[in-house]
Amino acid sequence: MKAIIVCTSVSHGNTQRVADVLGEVLAARVVAPDHIDAAELAGYDLVGFGSGIFLGKFHAQLREFVEALPQAQRGKAFVFATSGFPDAGLQRFSRPLVNQLGQKGFDVVDTFSCRAFDTYAPFKLVGGIRKGRPDASDLAAARTWAEGLRAGIAR
Numbered sequence: 001m002k003a004i005i006v007c008t009s010v011s012h013g014n015t016q017r018v019a020d021v022l023g024e025v026l027a028a029r030v031v032a033p034d035h036i037d038a039a040e041l042a043g044y045d046l047v048g049f050g051s052g053i054f055l056g057k058f059h060a061q062l063r064e065f066v067e068a069l070p071q072a073q074r075g076k077a078f079v080f081a082t083s084g085f086p087d088a089g090l091q092r093f094s095r096p097l098v099n100q101l102g103q104k105g106f107d108v109v110d111t112f113s114c115r116a117f118d119t120y121a122p123f124k125l126v127g128g129i130r131k132g133r134p135d136a137s138d139l140a141a142a143r144t145w146a147e148g149l150r151a152g153i154a155r
């Protein structure tokens with residue numbers, strides 16, 4: 001299985017740290033959207049897309065990259081994020097990106113998110129929330145998740 005991870009991590013490098021662990025397990029290169037030609041994705045069986053969450057959305061750089069992809073028959077994909085708050089309920093921030101990737105022809109097999117240091121303005125006043133995260137146990141959870149993903153795809 002040939003995998004690659006497209007990741008935007010601009011705020012604190014939180015998502016990059018998670019992406020590096022996922023990349024290690026999946027033997028995948030981690031690249032920023034402006035470091036890969038969209039056409040190159042055709043050569044991969046599995047593509048991961050991840051960033052921090054900003055006002056309920058994935059980073060604009062990642063969203064614009066996906067928006068610009070032509071519709072085509074593609075392989076599998078996964079979506080991951082780091083954020084102050086969970087990907088749940090009305091705050092399900094992964095859904096629009098999952099849907100959009102589906103429209104672009106990807107089979108989105110799973111999503112992953114983990115809590116991370118968040119310095120969004122209201123929280124900045126108190127020095128941010130989720131300090132020190134992702135921590136060792138968050139990265140261990142990311143590793144376990146990626147191992148499950150790899151096993152599921154190999155099946």
Ligand SMILES: Cc1cc2nc3c(=O)[nH]c(=O)nc-3n(C[C@H](O)[C@H](O)[C@H](O)COP(=O)(O)O)c2cc1C
Nearest residue numbers: 010011012013014015052053055056083084085116
């Ligand atoms: C301006 C701003 C807006 C944010 N908005 C949200 C949000 O809507 N929901 C959330 O859970 N986290 C939010 N966060 C927290 C980021 O998603 C979190 O810090 C993330 O780990 C940043 O990823 P990065 O360091 O890889 O760029 C926000 C952070 C900033 C600075």
